[in-house]
Amino acid sequence: MAYRSGTVCASILALLALGACGAPPPGAPPVETAANEDCVTLAEGLYEFRGGKLLAVSAGAAGLSAVSGPEQAIQAGFAEAGFPWMGLKIRGRLAILTGTAPSVEAKAAGLSAGQAALAAHPQTAAANLLFVDAVPVEGGERGVGESLAALADAGASLESCQRAFDSTMASHSILFQSGNARISPVSNGLLDALSGIATLCQGFVTEIGEHTSARGADDYNLKLSQDRADAVKAYLIGKGVSEEGLTSVGYGETRLLDTATTPEANDRNRRTEFEVIAP
Known part of the structure; x- marks a missing residue:
């Protein structure tokens, strides 16, 4: 269950007391006691009650409001x-x-x-x-951040976060220079949208999985995929995503989607996948 910032009163406060866990998690906004001792006022952001605790799913930037200002x-x-x-x-x-x-x-x-x-x-x-x-063109291209925009309204859950990653990657691919882990600049807009999803889903762990085609030696593909997964992770961290909530895994050619040796099969097998995992 997700809550917007505001005043959390008696019934929820009782749950908070039961789920108290000491210091707030990293990045969580401070909790201020309201004038009414039965309520607490939370700083701007999106919160989720999970595992007996109220977690900050998306903490607001200082001085900014999600609905005004x-x-x-x-x-x-x-x-x-x-x-x-x-x-x-x-x-x-x-x-x-x-x-x-x-x-x-x-x-x-x-x-x-x-x-x-x-x-x-x-x-x-x-x-x-x-x-x-997140702007589509009428009758044309989709906005790369449309799934992020939907997630921002729906709130972050394990299911909604996974859906946002999956739908974003369904029609886009992170492109790298041939044979190495340098990300092509044409993928920056996509990576920014993925960074936004990871930011809203910071209450979970996001695994970045890189896969190669079957071309080349097994050990070469394994190292290349790990290097590329690490490069994507570094990009997301550079955009402000918490490193603690990210893992990067290179699978090489161990999880092929298509065992054919055609160029089309190779293109299918070269891919980046994101898996959202409960902490």
């Missing part, structure tokens, strides 16, 4: 700038641009305007938010 002010400016179709979700340190663009050109202009607006606002500029594209 800079989000509303910036979004109001979109219409004035000629982008009435564009929306914005601020969740903790994530800035997710939403809405359906009427054309590819309109989307490109909207993304640029959205980033400029976030950079110009004193609060969002200071918060160093992670900007994610």
Whole structure:
């Protein structure tokens, strides 16, 4: 069960007392006692009651509100700038641009305007938010962060986090330079969306699994896949995802999806998979 920030009163407070576990987990916002001694006020963020404890699933950035303040002010400016179709979700340190663009050109202009607006606002500029594209084009391409936007509204559970990773990767692939673990810059937008999912799902452990085709020696493929998994992990950490909630595993060619030796089979077998695991 997930809760938005606000005031948590008597019935939930009783559960909190039963599930007290000493110091809050790393990254969790502080708990402040409200004027009413039967309630506690939680800092901005998304919380989940799990295993007898109220966990901070997504802690808000200092001074930012997920439903008011800079989000509303910036979004109001979109219409004035000629982008009435564009929306914005601020969740903790994530800035997710939403809405359906009427054309590819309109989307490109909207993304640029959205980033400029976030950079110009004193609060969002200071918060160093992670900007994610969740804008589809009408009748065309999907927004790489659409599943992240849905997760931000639904709340993080083991099932919703896994669904967000799976649906994001269903139509996208992380691309690497041939024969090494250097990530292609064209995959940065996808990795930013994946970083956002991992951020919202920080109450769980996310395994990054890399797989190769059957081409090449077994030991070479195993090392290459591990190096690539480590590279993806490093990217996510660089975007603010907690290292403690990430693991990276290179499976090489041990889990082939297609045992054929065709180029199409090789493409299917080269893949990145994300598995969400209960801590």
